[in-house]
């Protein structure tokens with residue numbers, strides 16, 4: 001059995017962070033995002049290969065995962081010549097599939113038991129199984145209605161406010177039988193959400209829902225990106241480097257932290273970070289590999305990517321800063337600050 005990770009989106013809502021780092025590999029603490037999904041998929045013993053379906057900056061992703069030996073599962077890369085949409089990308093992978101395929105949107109994080117999803121798919125002899133999760137506002141998602149036997153009766157992508165009839169949405173995780181891909185045209189942009197799923201309903205094929213009420217998040221926006229870190233730090237989602245152990249101060253042994261620096265958990269300080277005297281690092285902060293905090297810097301609730309330099313007495317509250325940025329001294333950054341890689345801020349900037 002194979003799994004396809006749909007990871008070709010441009011991550012527009014996470015710009016500027018995704019200008020040089022495609023969304024599937026934005027760091028969550030010190031690991032590329034997809035590592036968390038690969039860990040989940042590896043738990044199904046039948047999976048023999050993960051197909052990474054890419055088109056935006058594919059080389060950067062290949063450089064991270066290689067042949068998959070570092071993550072313990074063979075990886076095949078399929079790069080579309082042009083974005084084919086979610087359905088077109090699956091069709092593009094069809095020649096490499098054997099039997100049932102597990103498909104994952106490349107931007108969701110969850111603790112779902114995939115073995116149970118596959119077991120239900122087989123027990124119901126389904127042509128397609130879709131995981132649903134409840135959310136407060138379905139408008140940003142695919143709304144899915146079901147009957148009493150969990151058969152899908154309607155799929156409506158990005159419903160308008162007056163079209164909302166239930167709170168269960170497409171969680172972006174499917175088990176599909178490849179023979180149903182007959183309706184997807186080759187080499188054509190095609191949406192699995194807008195065309196394929198509605199067609200299963202129309203043709204009355206066995207299309208079954210698996211409702212999951214545990215942890216689930218789509219990391220598509222800066223708010224969600226921050227929320228993922230906080231959920232892991234607070235133990236709402238059990239994953240490295242906190243592993244469910246909330247409120248800890250996690251500091252790499254190779255970080256150099258001056259005496260008297262105040263670190264308030266939960267926070268994460270990666271390898272080779274330098275934190276000079278008089279700094280305070282507050283709760284929910286993440287300082288990426290090799291970043292420098294000069295004397296008197298205060299960081300609170302902020303996520304700093306690797307190799308960034310922060311000048312004396314700068315204050316960062318709930319900000320996100322990309323790689324290799326240079327924050328001048330006495331700069332003050334607030335909650336809406338979202339700085340891309342290599343940003344240079346003059347001393348005393350307020351943003």
Ligand code: GDD
Pocket residue numbers: 006007008009010053054055080082083084085086089104105106107108140141142143157169170171172193218220
């Ligand atoms: N290979 C490839 N090619 N991948 C693509 C393409 C493409 O042309 N377009 C999108 N993807 C990937 C994205 O990288 C992402 O991982 C996934 O497909 C879904 O695309 P998004 O752009 O993130 O869609 P969304 O978040 O608006 O909506 C989707 O996810 C929701 C759950 O988070 C839909 O599947 C909704 O129905 C669902 O509720």
Ligand code: MG
Pocket residue numbers: 105107218220
């Ligand atoms: Mg998404």
